[in-house]
Amino acid sequence: MPSPPLALTPALPSELLTYVLAHQVYPTNLVICQSRDTFLASLLSIIPQPIQRQPPPPPDDNTNAFVPPITEEPEEALPPEPEPEPPQHPLLTPSLHQIASSRHVNVVFIPTVSHLRAYLTAFPPPKEKDENGGPPELRFDKPGKKVPLLIMYGLVDLHKNTSEWSAQGLGNTVAGLVEAGWRGEKKVVVIEERKVEDDGEEMDIEGEQPKRNPRWKVWEERVPMLNGSVKRAGFESEDSAWSGRTIEVGRIFARWFKFRKGDWDIE
Template identity: 30%
Template structure:
């Protein structure tokens, strides 16, 4: 049972695709639409800005200028066209050659090993871990893949963040969900990996997102909120709660 450190959803997904796990069940603690939107935003953030190439060479421009010098009207038109081309040449366009956008046989083969499950609420996540989760078996075509002969994996994205906006954001609530995840992994004999990814869509706001959530202080019980400022409320670091079951890489 381990904690993976990837602030980006794209980086963690790419890590799973390139892993040697025979099969992967990826539990995303959000809706399908939100996950796809986050993937798109992450990939766009990693795109490369490149200058747009000029449509004509300097030699061609000189030749065009000499040909239109005899005609005053044509010369004016040519100058206007050249000004437009010069403006276009300074424009920039975004070029994205991200690995996950490539339609290679390797990527297609690796993606077949992954099953994605969406659990947008704590109740959905606990219900799935408690009874619905079953280890995914390798398909016939995947058994001969020498690159993917490792143990099957259960990966959960943003398990802790799912609790952050609820009264379950406490040692009691986190312990209950973490225990269910560990029990499910032990029952199906799979590797269990957690990862807290920072949302690109949140911008600078997002105190409880990404790897920084491990340092957040939470109350011991569900019925108490740290924001209430009640005197004498005992708190504990999220990392200390999760460390009872997981190893931080």
């Protein structure tokens, strides 16, 4: 029986991939609730790219070219030594563990809520087999310490600005996710994308419901109870508010999930 689902603190795309490589056990499924191009653009904006130095131009093979006479000139000072290049991001170093692990992580890009629910309904997919006819045994830790994961990245953000942005819509998706994890015997992990501008002072949080923590503010967003709710102008404010009753997103997840800090937030 898989352990209870986890909702971790928001992570950058690079932190997400590092977490998957560190904790994956075959067969792990990574579901990214974005288009492939959007995710790669976010990833490239975070990971510094190595500078490609241009080689010097080849010598001119024209033997008839004019060669100026050699004149004696005073010795010039040696050019300054080039500055050392910054160390590469760990994801850019193709270690053996990274290569072996990434081959057996099933990555799926899902751009809409409808596609996500269809994927969860049909989950788990058929088991993959290696060349010898059986699943590869990739265990880099003691048996039983790790379990296969079903990681969902950006589930809450996928529902925003849609008709499913409500407790009803989120609840239906989360219930389908928990059922899919139970059916596929996987541990469900939900991680939202962290924006660089969202960084702020942190507070310790363990257990049930996160409150008043910049890292957890995604769970403090309020949504209407039912689909089809409309926004009304806020009283004496430029902000708009949902009509009728609202509820925090974290309370919808708290029925099934435990809230924890990710590896990237643990000092």
